[in-house]
Amino acid sequence: MIRLPSLSKNEQSRPGLGLAIARAGKKAAHKTHLRPAGFAITSGAREWLVWDWEEAALEPLALAGPGGMGTAPRRPLGAAGLGAAPGGAIPVWGCHTAAAAPSWHRPECPVALQGLPVPASSWLRLDRQHERAQLPPPGLPKPFLPEDSAIPHSSLWPLHLCVVGSSAQGVILLRLDRLRQAGWGQMWKLTATRELLTLPATSLADQDIFNAVIKEHPGLVQPLPCVWNVQLSDHTLAERCYSEASDLKVIHWNSPKKLRVKNKHVEYFRNLYLTFLEYDGNLLRRELFGCPSPPPPGTEQLQRALAQLDEEDACFEFRQQQLTVHRVHISFLPHEPLPPRPHDVTLVAQLSMDRLQMLEALCRHWPGPMSLALYLTDAEAQQFLRFVEASAVLSARQDVAYHVVYREGPLYPVNELRNVALAQALTPYVFLSDIDFLPAYSLYDYLRASIEQLKLDSERKVALVVPAFETLHYRFSFPSSKADLLALLDSGSLYTFRYHEWPRGHAPTDYARWREAQTPYRVQWAADYEPYVVVPRDCPRYDPRFVGFGWNKVAHIVELDAQVRACLAASGFNLNASRPRELTTPQRGKHAIRQYC
Structure with a gap:
């Protein structure tokens, strides 16, 4: 007081x-x-x-x-x-x-x-x-x-x-x-x-x-x-x-x-x-002050669920995080997008304070609308505000919606953040990406043209897969086309995404076939597949029970596969150009306990 x-x-x-x-x-x-x-x-x-x-x-x-x-x-x-x-x-x-x-x-x-x-x-x-x-x-x-x-x-x-x-x-x-x-x-x-x-x-x-x-x-x-x-x-x-x-x-x-x-x-x-x-x-x-009023709906059920948790349980933090109700500030900054066009696409991603440096590059690569969820403390939200105001690139964009989810607890609610950003997209289609990725300069226009060409606005339920690549170099020349990317891939400057750590995650993309492809082709789902996709805005939401790192996208892709068929974008690509992500608070790192819980 x-x-x-x-x-x-x-x-x-x-x-x-x-x-x-x-x-x-x-x-x-x-x-x-x-x-x-x-x-x-x-x-x-x-x-x-x-x-x-x-x-x-x-x-x-x-x-x-x-x-x-x-x-x-x-x-x-x-x-x-x-x-x-x-x-x-x-x-x-x-x-x-x-x-x-x-x-x-x-x-x-x-x-x-x-x-x-x-x-x-x-x-x-x-x-x-x-x-x-x-x-x-x-x-x-x-x-x-x-x-x-x-x-x-x-x-x-x-x-x-x-x-x-x-x-x-x-x-x-x-x-x-x-x-x-x-x-x-x-x-x-x-x-x-x-x-x-x-x-x-x-x-x-x-x-x-x-x-x-x-x-x-x-x-x-x-x-x-x-x-x-x-x-x-x-x-x-x-x-x-x-x-x-x-x-x-x-x-x-x-x-x-x-x-x-x-x-x-x-x-x-x-x-x-x-x-x-x-x-x-x-x-x-x-x-903070006594005011006789009934508790909000669901309060008693939530309290009972919290009381039933066992603090000795190895998964206690994960189960507690699933019951956490975060404060959310939708459109933290002014957001004045243009009216969505029939085949328009919004890039959807989530991030925390340690990835703010990716925003300017992302705005240069993606000229279309974006919906981004940020996991921040109250103090970090003010730092983010100053960061945007000091950036000529970010302050000039009125079609980027920033939604702040205020931090609570030690774990990173990755899927809840994705759902917040996804729910605020205004265009008919969304590109479900991650903040570490920079799309090809031409990807926005290519995706809109592909949506129209494949007639995705009809009854056909299709997810368009964007192949993912990565580099281990801090400095490199971003490929301006598919031909440039293949040259960097052949020279060893680029790799297919997570080739050294988890090749199963993107193996169904069939990169060898993609090298020669001129038109989109059908992709068969396989276990552990976690591609980056373009889907209708009303697609299934992510399972918010997944927190931290690992398996969060896999579960979502399994649900998508049950409802839509996947086609690979023949010319577009997504490139992870950030330095390796460190384990920070809130925890992101991959531990065996996460898979167990």
């Missing part, structure tokens, strides 16, 4: 304390992901982070609002976001960002306490039993704007965010029972309907509704000092709000650009921000 730094021990022991830090924004939402020890609510492009809950009967933050009106962003929060609260008068803490508001009209401003008048000090000390506390000191700072700012008032609602006389809903303590008694459900609807007669839309959705209601019912509000919603921006005058960083209660952080603002305490803010970025997100899966 993280305490408010400026409170005394006596103050910290009082109920009802909380602290919220928020960061969101439509474009930047993928770039920074705060994971403090608390509760997170995400809706569309905005994110709420609520942490340091001290009450045992709190309910999650629900901002009052119409769920989006006019052209405003839709907010699926229900009619007024004020559902039944356990125990009646429940203080609800939260912090949300005004991503839609331009920085020039988001200065330092007091935040508002929404609800019927509730006594509160500058840190909202609330005694729930007796409902008494100290009132905030007199002389609260007024909202203000930089002197050189010019606000187009005609384009804003009468009480827009931080316009003089308005309130910013950055931090809200909601007395839900009193709001219900005051008829909040009808109050906001009547106000919004009346305002929309003259204004076509709300640019800030729920904030505009709150401000309009506050204008009509000022008795609902108890203002707070600006230290409860300090904006980080070059256009704000933070020095008028606080003198020491220890005075701050809430930092309004809704953009990565705020790492570079000109603020006297920017280094302190930066360190705090980066600390939260690398928090282990699994902390949020634990019960």
Whole structure:
């Protein structure tokens, strides 16, 4: 539990304390992901982070609002976001960002306490039993704007965010029972309907509704000092709000650009921000505050299955991994692919942090869409983000979808990763490859032409096998054609894949026949065969029980063989050009125990 730094021990022991830090924004939402020890609510492009809950009967933050009106962003929060609260008068803490508001009209401003008048000090000390506390000191700072700012008032609602006389809903303590008694459900609807007669839309959705209601019912509000919603921006005058960083209660952080603002305490803010970025997100899966609610579906069955595992069993780690439910972040980075064409193919692969260096080369070799699953810790996810941003090759590609599966446990869930990437492919066909392989420069175009030529889009169930090769050299010239590859093969610079370790894995490919082939030919399945194939997107999924290295593709190919017939691509090829994979954490290496389990 993280305490408010400026409170005394006596103050910290009082109920009802909380602290919220928020960061969101439509474009930047993928770039920074705060994971403090608390509760997170995400809706569309905005994110709420609520942490340091001290009450045992709190309910999650629900901002009052119409769920989006006019052209405003839709907010699926229900009619007024004020559902039944356990125990009646429940203080609800939260912090949300005004991503839609331009920085020039988001200065330092007091935040508002929404609800019927509730006594509160500058840190909202609330005694729930007796409902008494100290009132905030007199002389609260007024909202203000930089002197050189010019606000187009005609384009804003009468009480827009931080316009003089308005309130910013950055931090809200909601007395839900009193709001219900005051008829909040009808109050906001009547106000919004009346305002929309003259204004076509709300640019800030729920904030505009709150401000309009506050204008009509000022008795609902108890203002707070600006230290409860300090904006980080070059256009704000933070020095008028606080003198020491220890005075701050809430930092309004809704953009990565705020790492570079000109603020006297920017280094302190930066360190705090980066600390939260690398928090282990699994902390949020634990019960950090008491909230009476039924367990998620399947929780009891999962717990019983875990309890039945024998820790002395040699296969304990493998069986435990099979029961693990990983956190998954689909489309970790912006993904704007072109509409899929009838014979289009998506390259599907999975990787961990030790294979990031393969991404640039893969993008150069495969100009088509890709769906990649990455197995990363929270800290590694931020490193990956910086890696992509620093790469001109990767940052220029909008048709590559990156899906982060957050690491948990010592074993590499290879087939679960493959299933995540496969499920997110958008094209009719997928090329099931591995991250260590670089396809021939012409393979993408060749596969699309072959799919059309073989009429794979008809009722014919065919898997197109792409022959695999490897090199043991760190530096070599990548073959530009099949003829170049055969020359390197004859000179000993290339080998058929795993020729020295596991020749049975690709023996049915019949490389001798492939040398002379001009058109695709039928391939007969054999035991231990594990080729790289192009199949329809709705192909069978991988068996997620396979973790680590070994047998994971073999089992999948056996299932494929029962449903489709395999043909070999006569001109395409896939080349393993990476250095030998080391055993890293999570474990990948091949051990006898893996085959046994």
